Amino acid sequence: MKILFIGDIVGRTGRKAVRELLPQIIESEELDFIIANGENAAGGFGLTKGVMDELLDYGIDLLTNGNHTWDNREIFEFIDDTDKVIRPYNYPQGTPGVGFQIINKGDVTLGVVNLLGRVYIGNYLCPFRTLDKVIEELKDQVDAIVVDFHAEVTAEKEALGWYADGRVSAIVGTHTHVQTADERILPQGTAYITDLGLTGGVNSILGMNIDEPLERFLTQMPNRFKVATGDAKLSGLIVEVDNNTAKATEVKRVAMVHKSN
Amino acid sequence: MKILFIGDIVGRTGRKAVRELLPQIIESEELDFIIANGENAAGGFGLTKGVMDELLDYGIDLLTNGNHTWDNREIFEFIDDTDKVIRPYNYPQGTPGVGFQIINKGDVTLGVVNLLGRVYIGNYLCPFRTLDKVIEELKDQVDAIVVDFHAEVTAEKEALGWYADGRVSAIVGTHTHVQTADERILPQGTAYITDLGLTGGVNSILGMNIDEPLERFLTQMPNRFKVATGDAKLSGLIVEVDNNTAKATEVKRVAMVHKSN
Amino acid sequence: MKILFIGDIVGRTGRKAVRELLPQIIESEELDFIIANGENAAGGFGLTKGVMDELLDYGIDLLTNGNHTWDNREIFEFIDDTDKVIRPYNYPQGTPGVGFQIINKGDVTLGVVNLLGRVYIGNYLCPFRTLDKVIEELKDQVDAIVVDFHAEVTAEKEALGWYADGRVSAIVGTHTHVQTADERILPQGTAYITDLGLTGGVNSILGMNIDEPLERFLTQMPNRFKVATGDAKLSGLIVEVDNNTAKATEVKRVAMVHKSN
Amino acid sequence: MKILFIGDIVGRTGRKAVRELLPQIIESEELDFIIANGENAAGGFGLTKGVMDELLDYGIDLLTNGNHTWDNREIFEFIDDTDKVIRPYNYPQGTPGVGFQIINKGDVTLGVVNLLGRVYIGNYLCPFRTLDKVIEELKDQVDAIVVDFHAEVTAEKEALGWYADGRVSAIVGTHTHVQTADERILPQGTAYITDLGLTGGVNSILGMNIDEPLERFLTQMPNRFKVATGDAKLSGLIVEVDNNTAKATEVKRVAMVHKSN
């Protein structure tokens, strides 16, 4: 099976990148599954129903989340009614939504898990032990398991990669909004990348208009961020997985730009 | 002029990568300057005189530092006597060592600056305002200014990139030990990459042996890290700068592996 | 001279405590100056013009701030037009407002300084070096200098106390909203307390209604805090300073409760 | 029953305070149980067997810990062989040592629990849910349950106080090394104080010699701390609990100084 993972989609410009560029990928690759991180899809902060529907329309199968899951409070109205959005599985007990989904395409079944790092982010259940648990829950039900690990520091991401190696088909990092060049297949067959990167404005700070975050660094004062406009990029990773062994057989970074005019 | 920047060299394995791979780059590229981040060069923590001399022997012109500058206390014995090591310029007033150096090669003069980010790292002088100040100090003395910005979060690095655009020839990020795939020349001519990446063990967590940092994530207990052994990679960026305009004209990522046998 | 310092006033309940309890203190003590931390006075977040005027009406001479200075954006409309509100002096250059004020009462002149800690709070100018600078600026203009040091960790507060000992008349801590029992006069004559404590709801979490912050600890999800109601306390410290030597001669903690009915 | 809780004992000077001052308290109060936080008892960092034995000799029944539990690696040699030392119960699964102990004195049985906060400290199990669990485990075995909650921020400590109110006999905070003046009995009968305070050198920064931590704030460079010498204080809280109802009936802060000569 072939899976495309799309990195954090930031606002209208990120959605434009998906709308304009995803069809080209779909045309050139035989994708079975398309997973995207949607935590910043609605104006840079969280998800709305409308934004979710728009992204699903473009062909995305499932949206994952991260530290911005609850930024737009509209999500509480639909997260328990949809099977198209997951949130980190290692949130505390009792959190709305679910932490994984099983998707079927033809006779292939994929388990998709969302985990959240803790270093410099917050106090969640241990992502390592949670991974053990979710593998136990999913392994007899699916052909392959893949994980969006939304985390800040490279050490935590690499550690989860090594911890998972041979037990899931892919660990793809999100959250930093900068694509890393370290995509690889770990020795036991797990595809790995530290960060899928940004789907959003090319000339930006993490997808947001440059002036406001820059001013915040200079003044240390609160201000309001805006989504960057202009040229839009789509960043991600294509992972090919052997349906029989669940081992990754190929990884290919995706980084495409749509010029605005 | 052509400058090679080498990402954080971690321990013996990182130095092996430099020894084995740098000659190949030197042979194929007409490098004028070679700058490397050395904050982890001595056993993963700091620098010693011996390690500094070894790295200079391999052809490196100048070593930069970061949050690990003072990890090996031997540095206090030589940092004020050498012009081959700089430490972040935005350390508090009165800190040993210097924050920039001017290097001459033939008739080309390069100013190299080291800055340290603050987010999740520590309380230093503002790297943005410090950059303004160092540009003022250097601009009439050098043909080009380049900056190793050692920082954790992508937002701070991108922000400094945009802030510096057109005023220095390159802002290269270090510290995360994972190379990013976002090398570019910003609109006003500044070469930029979020992180040069690791020079050290391929199968590692940030250049350290996998087991110990992984165990630390699982147990939250202190333990001792060891430098990873085995295959070694050299990560970096080559930046070509127009000697007349001081604008970057080309950027090329470097990622080479030396197989151990 | 006798100075009353009032700890962080939180919302309507904190203001009620001032209204009901400050007159009793004024009656029983010959206060020359009344300084209060107002960073949470407007609904728990920042200051408004109306809230400022209300507090000045109760007899407060000057309001200090902290990490919440800019929470209510109304402050930008009046901070540059009033001499009754100061904000941390160690904010970056170019920040609105001022970091100290000189107050005259009769023939006594007091310099009041506001500083902000950095540990776990943010990246500001060094509060230690900023203190040196402000002492230099003020020492020839005033009879005594006092400092509201708004900081999180006890180490940073104690360190500034020792650093300032003998050079200012008082270092009073704010920010934690819990009064400490360590008021003392340091050996060289500086009055010191780690934290003045909360002026606000007795049955609360830092002055806010209990349920919401408690739920946030349990769920790690964002929610909206409300100011606690009910019984209200006023916390602070009275410092007596010798007008000739500028040494503190007496410190007395204030902790009074106004029962609601 | 009457319980004395002693705040963080820092090094030799803290132990001297216990040696010189605890006998006076024992003489004047009819104490049933003496619990002390020992995470800094050995030179400021962790515990050794010798230090443990010394403190037990002085009459302490049980030593609790905190973020410094593992600082002295000698603890691994004895923590699993003693019932006189506990470590935070909300450490990850598989951690050496235990998180509570049951102590019998006459016909009274006390359960003592150690919990560690997460904010600005680290990633442990949720202290709130862990408290629920430990209450379930202990409630049928003991007459009363008391908790040393070792945490940094006042909000987390107050939140656990309110969360526990009526379910345990006392929540006493440790870690900040500064005694707070907010001791009280919460409405449902739980004794509470945000921090017991320091048992160690009076003229110090958190019990350590002043110069080194102060220099670290100024230079942001690593250096070695030393335990402060000179006058020594013992800080703590005496809690009286009704043996039948397990409700606290009285709280009294302890703050005594032993002058060195």
Ligand SMILES: [Fe+2]
């Ligand atoms: Fe994101």
Ligand SMILES: [Fe+2]
């Ligand atoms: Fe994120």
Ligand SMILES: [Fe+2]
């Ligand atoms: Fe490094």
Ligand SMILES: [Fe+2]
């Ligand atoms: Fe670093």
Ligand SMILES: [Fe+2]
């Ligand atoms: Fe406050």
Ligand SMILES: [Fe+2]
């Ligand atoms: Fe504050």
Ligand SMILES: [Fe+2]
């Ligand atoms: Fe401690």
Ligand SMILES: [Fe+2]
């Ligand atoms: Fe502690």
